[in-house]
Structures are given as structure tokens and as C-alpha cells.
Amino acid sequence: MKGVIDWSKYMSTQKGKNEWVSKSLGSKKIFAMGLMPVRGPKGFRKLDYEFAEKDLNPNEIMKKLNESHFNVFGLVIKDTDGACLWNTKHGWNPTGRDILGEFCDAGKDYNIKIMASFTSMNDAYQGFKHPERVSIHGKDGKKGGQRYKRGDISTHEEGEMRINLPNNITFEQYKEKIPFLTNKIDKNVGKSRGARGEGFIPLTSFMCPNSKHVDYLLDLAKEVVNSYKIMGLFADYIRYDGGYVDLCACKRCTKIFHEQYGNKTKLLTSKEWYDFKSNTIAEYAQKLHATIKKTNEDCVSGWFCLPGPKNMFTRKRLGQDWSKLSSILDVASPMEYPYLMGTRDDGWIWGKVGDFFYWYFIRNMKKRIHEFKSPILAVTNSVECNTEEMIKQIKNFDFGLGIAVFKYFGTSESQWQALKEYAEDVLGLDNLNYT
Numbered sequence: 562m563k564g565v566i567d568w569s570k571y572m573s574t575q576k577g578k579n580e581w582v583s584k585s586l587g588s589k590k591i592f593a594m595g596l597m598p599v600r601g602p603k604g605f606r607k608l609d610y611e612f613a614e615k616d617l618n619p620n621e622i623m624k625k626l627n628e629s630h631f632n633v634f635g636l637v638i639k640d641t642d643g644a645c646l647w648n649t650k651h652g653w654n655p656t657g658r659d660i661l662g663e664f665c666d667a668g669k670d671y672n673i674k675i676m677a678s679f680t681s682m683n684d685a686y687q688g689f690k691h692p693e694r695v696s697i698h699g700k701d702g703k704k705g706g707q708r709y710k711r712g713d714i715s716t717h718e719e720g721e722m723r724i725n726l727p728n729n730i731t732f733e734q735y736k737e738k739i740p741f742l743t744n745k746i747d748k749n750v751g752k753s754r755g756a757r758g759e760g761f762i763p764l765t766s767f768m769c770p771n772s773k774h775v776d777y778l779l780d781l782a783k784e785v786v787n788s789y790k791i792m793g794l795f796a797d798y799i800r801y802d803g804g805y806v807d808l809c810a811c812k813r814c815t816k817i818f819h820e821q822y823g824n825k826t827k828l829l830t831s832k833e834w835y836d837f838k839s840n841t842i843a844e845y846a847q848k849l850h851a852t853i854k855k856t857n858e859d860c861v862s863g864w865f866c867l868p869g870p871k872n873m874f875t876r877k878r879l880g881q882d883w884s885k886l887s888s889i890l891d892v893a894s895p896m897e898y899p900y901l902m903g904t905r906d907d908g909w910i911w912g913k914v915g916d917f918f919y920w921y922f923i924r925n926m927k928k929r930i931h932e933f934k935s936p937i938l939a940v941t942n943s944v945e946c947n948t949e950e951m952i953k954q955i956k957n958f959d960f961g962l963g964i965a966v967f968k969y970f971g972t973s974e975s976q977w978q979a980l981k982e983y984a985e986d987v988l989g990l991d992n993l994n995y996t
């Protein structure tokens with residue numbers, strides 16, 4: 562294809578093979594569309610349980626995806642709020658619906674496989690319910706006008722999701738349903754990525770990856786893989802909070818760290834500390850992978866990562882070691898959203914911002930793709946960018962396995978048309994399999 566990057570020359574040998582793709586899909590490439598049920602019918606700036614409860618229509622959605630030739634549907638079954646959108650014994654499901662079950666049924670009818678995404682360490686509800694499991698700040702600090710002290714739990718105002726009160730419901734009533742809601746309101750909508758939300762501001766928490774939260778996550782994963790026929794389970798937020806450099810300094814983490822590296826080794830800033838962080842995340846990955854495979858050998862395990870500088874960002878802040886994690890889990894999924902940083906549709910200057918990030922994301926992958934030891938399925942965005950920007954991303958972030966698009970609600974009619982044409986012309990997909 563003209564003007565498309567040949568990624569194979571930047572890649573290193575991969576451990577897994579992609580045979581499971583053709584085996585389960587009857588096609589060489591994955592063409593996936595994602596959906597976040599709790600974020601309402603437009604973009605992803607709202608937390609909207611009313612919509613998930615009453616308006617979400619799995620059959621209609623799968624029909625539309627089939628018409629556009631998607632062969633995989635990526636469902637966010639647990640978002641950063643912590644709601645578990647399936648029939649769960651262990652988790653919190655404020656929608657009262659078995660949304661995963663409904664999509665699995667509709668997926669069968671339309672011959673679309675389900676991959677579920679599962680937010681791990683970021684969990685607002687668990688942060689409210691189990692403050693003792695939330696990660697702890699190791700230093701005093703200030704971010705976005707919020708101050709915190711050394712020893713405080715890392716529960717802060719959520720950056721991107723906002724909440725509107727449903728009709729005829731008071732703030733107090735809604736807070737009973739959403740206990741992590743605050744009465745602060747974000748009134749202004751801006752054009753930069755962090756400023757597009759509007760409504761009541763909820764709190765959010767990053768849980769300590771050495772706490773019982775990990776056991777909770779493993780119970781959930783086991784429940785999901787055991788009860789639903791899904792093609793894959795992908796861990797999102799399999800990392801520390803990238804907004805802070807001083808997490809997690811709780812007693813559990815401090816104790817384990819000193820046991821492993823000696824009492825004199827420095828917390829928070831030493832080389833050993835960063836090793837400890839990435840080992841902690843890799844241990845969770847290992848446990849998650851084992852849980853998935855023990856329950857269903859054929860279920861693919863995956864994880865999401867963010868592009869960025871390897872040392873300053875991926876290692877020091879997030880505690881992710883791409884080589885380690887991709888040696889453990891089956892598929893790596895980098896989130897390539899350059900045009901979320903700015904789109905031409907918001908004016909010339911925002912187009913330039915998006916173009917800059919696109920250039921940077923491509924360069925970052927050229928430099929770092931060799932770190933992945935497994936096949937790679939990138940996610941890129943359709944929401945909050947235009948059709949031309951979307952197609953450019955879809956073409957050049959296909960690292961061999963296909964592409965996943967984020968997200969269903971917010972994709973424009975012209976984008977749907979372009980996606981369909983891309984599936985037919987480039988991927989050679991059609992919806993003839995549908996009976």
C-alpha cells in the first residue's frame with residue numbers, strides 16, 4: 562500500500578504467532594471497534610449509568626458493526642469508575658444489566674468475536690470502598706490545584722469523566738448510587754484534551770498493586786473468563802498513575818521493597834525502586850495471565866500501553882516494562898491517539914498539534930517497537946478527530962495484526978463510510994459470513 566510504513570523492519574522476533582487470529586476469525590487481520598458502555602452516547606467525557614441501563618442496544622450496535630465489516634468488538638467491561646458490566650458476584654454493577662452477556666449473544670448472531678477490556682489499577686469505586694488499598698503518596702505535592710501530603714491516599718479528582726444528574730434526581734440521591742461523586746462542577750469546555758469535559762466531577766483512585774486489590778481483580782477475571790465465551794481479555798491501566806512520581810509508598814510496598822533491596826536502598830528515586838515498580842506490575846500480569854489460561858486456554862491475554870519516552874515515562878512513572886509484559890501476555894496493545902491531542906476540525910493550530918503528536922507517536926514506535934516480544938494490536942481513535950486523520954492512523958498503526966478503533970459512539974457518518982471502505986479495499990473483509 563502506498564505511503565504506508567513497513568513496520569516489519571523495526572520489529573524483533575515475536576514469541577507468539579498470530580495463528581489464533583485466522584483460526585478464530587477466518588481472516589488474517591483483526592478489525593475491531595471499541596465501546597465504553599458507561600461513557601454515554603457521544604464521546605467519552607461522561608460517566609452515564611442511565612444510558613448504560615436504559616438506552617444501550619447491543620443488537621443494534623452489532624448489526625451496525627457487521628454492516629461495516631468489523632470482525633471483533635472490544636467491550637470495556639470495567640472502566641476507570643470500577644463498575645463491572647456483567648453478571649457478577651464479586652464486583653459492583655450499578656447498571657443491573659448483564660451487558661457483556663447481551664453482547665456475547667448478539668456477537669454470535671452477527672459473527673463478531675468479543676474482546677473484553679478490563680481496567681486494573683484505576684478504580685474509583687474500590688478506592689471509595691477500600692481506602693486502605695489505595696496507593697499512598699511518598700511526598701507532599703500539588704497537581705491541578707489539588708494539594709496532597711506525604712502519607713495521603715492517591716484519591717483525586719477525575720481528569721476526564723464528568724457527570725450530569727439525571728432528571729428528577731438530587732445530588733444527594735445520586736451520590737448514594739455513585740459514592741465517589743463530588744459536588745464540584747466543571748463548567749467550561751476547552752479544546753485541549755484535558756479540558757473537554759463538563760459536569761459534576763467524580764473522584765478517582767489508583768489502587769496499590771501490592772494490596773488485596775490484585776486478588777479482587779483476579780477473582781473478577783476468573784469469573785468473566787469462566788462465564789462468557791470471549792476471544793480475549795485485555796488489561797487496561799496495568800500500571801501506576803502516570804500523573805505522579807511518588808506512588809506507592811504504602812507500608813506494604815515499603816516493606817517488600819526493603820526486604821528485596823535492603824534497608825539502605827532509597828525509596829522513590831533509586832534505580833532499584835523503578836525495578837521494583839515494574840516487577841510489581843509484571844507480577845500482576847503473570848497472575849492475570851495464569852488465571853485466564855487456567856480458566857480457558859484459548860482466551861487471549863492482552864494489555865494496553867501508552868506511547869512515550871521509555872525511561873522518564875514508561876519506566877519511572879508507569880512502572881511498565883514493555884519487554885517483560887509482552888513476554889508474559891499474548892498481545893500488546895499500544896494506544897495510539899495522536900489526534901486526540903488536537904484535530905484540524907478545531908482550527909488550523911489544533912490540526913498542527915495533532916500532526917505533531919502523530920509524527921511523535923510514529924517516531925516513538927520506530928524507536929521502541931523492538932521492545933515488544935509478542936504480536937501488537939494498536940488502538941487508535943475515530944472519536945474527536947476527522948475522517949482523514951482517522952484513516953491515516955488506521956493505516957500506519959497497523960503493526961501486522963490489524964487495527965482496533967476507539968470508539969463506537971462519537972464516530973461520524975463519514976467515518977463509518979470510510980471504515981467500511983477500508984475494510985473492503987485494504988483488509989479484504991466483507992460481511993458474507995453473517996447468516
Ligand SMILES: [Zn+2]
Nearest residue numbers: 769809811814
Ligand atoms: Zn503500596
